[in-house]
Amino acid sequence: MSNLSEDHNVVHVVDDSAAVRDSIGFLVDQVGLRSEKYASASEFLDVVDEKTRGCLVLDVRMPGMSGLDLQDVLRERGIKLPVIIITGHGDVPITVRAMKAGAVEFLQKPFNDQDLLDTINTSIEEYRKIWEQEDHARRVKEKIAGLTPREREVLARLGKGRPNKIIAYEMELSVRTVEGYRASIMSKLGARSIGELMEIVLKAGLEPEKEPD
Structure with missing residues (x-):
């Protein structure tokens, strides 16, 4: 996982269902993206940092830390990733909270594969400018240090x-x-x-x- 920060085209899949992780992983791998799969929010937090790039496909309801709580932690740590929420329980309060926390899309299972791929590609492209600015700022800080x-x-x-x-x-x-x-x-x-x-x-x-x- 040491090269997460170098790859803009990686899709981080966080879901407690192995079947869902494998399905999404297979889907994105087939279109030239790279998948990294995590069974829990805490597992993802063990490897993510402010340099991590790519897109996060995140389940809402998981044992332990929920997907929405993970969003809060990422925001607190200043980690900027486009977040696509997936859930089998598409109730309005969760949708509102996820969007307020910065989710770029909310997809209810079972979702259309092409819709997911389109959202992933669009999100990565939209975030490239943000990442470029952050990378530049980090390099300058390192040089000044x-x-x-x-x-x-x-x-x-x-x-x-x-x-x-x-x-x-x-x-x-x-x-x-x-x-x-x-x-x-x-x-x-x-x-x-x-x-x-x-x-x-x-x-x-x-x-x-x-x-x-």
Whole structure:
């Protein structure tokens, strides 16, 4: 399961019925998607994290944690996956709760195979942009975490629009040293200009660290 985070085209099937898991797994495998099957919500939670991609096909009524409770946990953990709810008990309150929790579709067993496949494909495509933004933000955070404390301090001041001379004065450094830090920061973050550097950071939904007092 170690490569879950790398595959957008994986369908996670969580259902306590082995027959249902196998049926859906066989269906999606036949159309070029990859299935991963789990007998319970807790089993899925053991392997999922914020990097997990793909689509979640989720039963509502299961022993232990219900499908709706699993939705709540995923939301609390900040895990963004399109969720397709399947159930043999299509009562209105469950439908409303599932949709409010972010489910993209609610299918009652027995469901039409093509309807399920269409929903899976549409959901994955709609979420690709969200995942791309998250992946970008994570990569930028990792790169910023790799900066030295001095580089992060310079980045914070660059983010406030400080010119090199002012940064040098405030940090009691030479202008050449500040220029060296700036060049290193831009290299590590893959920026070709200060404007591009700020754009990289802001697009990731981040702000440079607050400059020291």
